[in-house]
Amino acid sequence: MTILDKIVANKKREVAAAKAKVSYTQLEESEYFHRETYSFKEFLLDENRTGIIAEFKRKSPSKGIINDQVTVKEVTTAYADAGASALSVLTDRNFFMGRKADLIRARQLNTIPVLRKDFMIDEYQVIEAKALGADIILLIAAILTPDEIKKLASLAKSLGLNVLLEVHNLEELQRSIDPNLDAIGVNNRNLADFTVSVQTSFDLAEHIPDEFLKISESAISNTNVIKELKKAGFSGFLIGENFMRQEDPGAAMREFVKDLRG
Numbered sequence: 001m002t003i004l005d006k007i008v009a010n011k012k013r014e015v016a017a018a019k020a021k022v023s024y025t026q027l028e029e030s031e032y033f034h035r036e037t038y039s040f041k042e043f044l045l046d047e048n049r050t051g052i053i054a055e056f057k058r059k060s061p062s063k064g065i066i067n068d069q070v071t072v073k074e075v076t077t078a079y080a081d082a083g084a085s086a087l088s089v090l091t092d093r094n095f096f097m098g099r100k101a102d103l104i105r106a107r108q109l110n111t112i113p114v115l116r117k118d119f120m121i122d123e124y125q126v127i128e129a130k131a132l133g134a135d136i137i138l139l140i141a142a143i144l145t146p147d148e149i150k151k152l153a154s155l156a157k158s159l160g161l162n163v164l165l166e167v168h169n170l171e172e173l174q175r176s177i178d179p180n181l182d183a184i185g186v187n188n189r190n191l192a193d194f195t196v197s198v199q200t201s202f203d204l205a206e207h208i209p210d211e212f213l214k215i216s217e218s219a220i221s222n223t224n225v226i227k228e229l230k231k232a233g234f235s236g237f238l239i240g241e242n243f244m245r246q247e248d249p250g251a252a253m254r255e256f257v258k259d260l261r262g
C-alpha cells in the first residue's frame with residue numbers, strides 16, 4: 001500500500017465521520033457558504049503580487065514535523081503582506097497535522113484567495129470547503145477518475161469555487177482535462193516515492209492548454225527557478241516547506257520576495 005493509498009483510505013473514514021457529525025444543511029448555514037469567492041486568476045496575474053501560493057504546512061509524510069511552533073495568524077498574515085497571491089492551508093489532520101479550523105482562521109484574517117489543501121474524494125468535502133471559507137479546491141488526478149474530476153469540478157464551479165487540478169505526468173494530464181478547471185498544477189513531488197524534480201514542471205508545461213493557469217508545485221526553494229518557470233509559462237508557484245521550516249516563515253518569504261524582485 002502506498003502512502004497515497006493510506007491517505008485515501010483514511011480520508012474515506014474521515015469523510016464518513018464528518019457526514020455523520022455535520023449535515024449538508026448545517027454546512028449550507030455556515031456564514032461563509034454564500035460568500036462571493038476571490039478570483040484565483042485575478043490574484044495570480046496581479047503584477048503587484050508574486051504568483052506565490054504560500055502554504056501553511058506543519059508536517060508532511062515525506063519530512064515529518066516541519067514546524068509546529070507557529071500560528072496560522074502570524075504565518076498567513078505575514079505571507080499575505082509579503083505578496084502571496086494565495087494561501088494554501090492543509091486541512092488533513094492525520095498526515096499533515098492540519099485542521100479545518102486552520103482554514104477558517106486563515107479566511108477570517110486574510111483578504112486573498114485561500115486554497116483548501118486536502119485529498120478531495122467526495123462531494124461533501126467540496127461543499128465543506130465552501131463552508132470553511134475556501135476560494136480554491138485541489139483535485140489530485142492520481143486519486144480520481146476522469147468522471148470523478150468532472151463531477152467534483154462541476155460542483156465546485158456551481159458554488160463559485162476555483163478549481164486547481166494537480167498532475168504529475170502526461171498521462172494524468174491528458175486524461176483529466178476538463179472545462180471546469182481553472183488551473184493545472186504540476187506537482188514536482190512524486191507522491192508514490194517522494195522524489196522531487198522541478199524538471200517535471202518544465203517537461204509538462206508545453207502540454208498544458210493555454211486556457212488554464214499553469215502552477216508549479218513543491219520543492220521550490222530558490223528564486224532563479226521561479227524566473228525560469230515564468231519563462232516556461234507558469235504563473236503560480238506553490239511553496240510550503242521552504243518557508244515553513246524556518247523559525248519565522250513570514251520573514252523567510254519576505255526575504256525570498258526581495259530576492260525575486262531584486
Ligand SMILES: O=C(O)c1ccccc1NCC(=O)[C@H](O)[C@H](O)COP(=O)(O)O
Pocket residue numbers: 003055057060061062063187189191194217218219220238239240241242
Ligand atoms: O509533502 C508531502 O510529503 C506530501 C506527501 C504526500 C502527498 C502530498 C504531499 N504534499 C502535498 C503538496 O503538494 C505540498 O505540500 C505542496 O506542493 C508544497 O510542497 P513543498 O514546497 O515541497 O513543501
